[in-house]
Amino acid sequence: MVPLTVWLCSDTTETTTDTATSKGARAAGPAVGLCVRHRQAVGRELARHLIGACTSDGDLVAEGFTSSEATLVGAADLDRRGIALVPHFPLAQHIGSRLRATLPVERSARVEMRPVRPDQMARGLADHLGEVGLVIAAPPPHETGGSPPPRSGERGCPACRADLWMRSSEQLGLFLASAWKVLRPGGVLAIITTARHQAGRLIDPAPRIIRQAQGLGFSYVQHVIALRVPIDGDALVVQAGPADLAQLRGTGCHALPPPVSVHADVCLFTKPRSRQENGDAR
Template identity: 65%
Template sequence: MLPLTVWLCSDNATDENENATRERHRSGLLSGLCPRHRPGVGSELARHLITTCTREGDLVAEAFTTGEATLACAARLDRWGVALVPHFPLAQHIGARLRTTLTETQQGRAHMRPCRPDQIARALTDHHGEVALVIADPPPDEVGDRAVRAGGERECPACRARTSMRTNEQLGLFLAGAWRVLRPGGVLAITTTARHHGGRFVDSGPRIVRQAQSAGFRYAQHVIALRVPIDGDTLAVQAGPTDFAELKDVRSRSLPPAVTVHADVCLFVKGRTGGAR
């Protein structure tokens, strides 16, 4: 059995974070993203991953980037951060967020490169074998080989930038690239969120675990990252407008509205011998 741990990763856990979020709402910096992408990897989850898996001065890379949380956290913790952002409007959005939250010195430690996740080895050619941590948050809403989109939903910059790893070959290219850029003993952290869609339970976790192990990674730990605050012994789940819109007749036999309260984080380690297969 794999070691299992739980991390409290609610970005509303402190007054400081709540005040910062309200300020960003007033400034309009959050208005361009849809609820699904606020954020993919939040600041608390990024902090847990970076402090657990790296040391000061280490290099942290992020793929499937939808926000600034990982770059900002790495810079504040005296690490170097590089995010793969192939979509220019999203890069502009992230850059604006970083300029409002980081000092000039910290901004110098946060970088973006215009490459897709499966091009990570090309994006970090100058850092092969040097990266301490690769963080990836692949799109969770995949069915078969087609990414699922909510009907009628207006796409935000993060939606348009999402490059789904829709085939085993593409996912394999990302894993092989992550292996090349990670140093021996480096960690690959992949976040997944299972959900129901169209009457089906969709969970990309098992496929990712199988392919990561086939690529040579060792599955080291499974983390449950709670995204909602805890009030005593109760999860403080707060419904938003979208959730209320899904309320239905209690006599209906369909599944009730689902609220995401956690993410599954799989931690893989690059061995000190061998290579990607």
């Protein structure tokens, strides 16, 4: 059995800013440019948990399918180096503005973005092959067995526009193969997903991702349930946004209630340190 653990990862950083940077953050504007799904993909608290648990000072953290600044901020704050793959220029502009509003100059030097697709990670990190300590990714639904995001989110969210721009190609398998090349022996691959209902059926991407990763030689070492909402005593504090309130129904309605995402599933894999540990799979 794979060990199971729970992390408390409720993010308040989207509505509150550090005292030292609040003036700059207000000047750049709050992170309202991202839709809820992309704000939650890799929240800052989850990024800090992953980076703190899986790497040491000075390690290199890489991210594919990047949708926000969370991983880069976490890497800089924890004295790591960070590289995010952001091939879509409008999204890179959005993330860059968030980084400038959040990180002091001396910390921003630790992180960078590269205009590379997730499936091209090995090419984009050719100068760091076999050196990365942690690779983080939260693939979009169309990469993990679901449908592409609705076009209604295209105008307001730069990450939605990036998803739509890249949705015609299946990149997940090639991304996993590239992650193998850039990770050092003993390095960690973290894939973040969320089970969801679509067309009347439950779609859980985790089993498919686990099969693909193990087929490449990764060892599946841990499953993490990352709670995205705060806990008050023994209750989860779920706060509805305007979109959720618009879907509220009367008590006599027989329709399903609006879905509320309270957690993410995080699958952690390691690249074995030796060919023997890998069962000569490669």
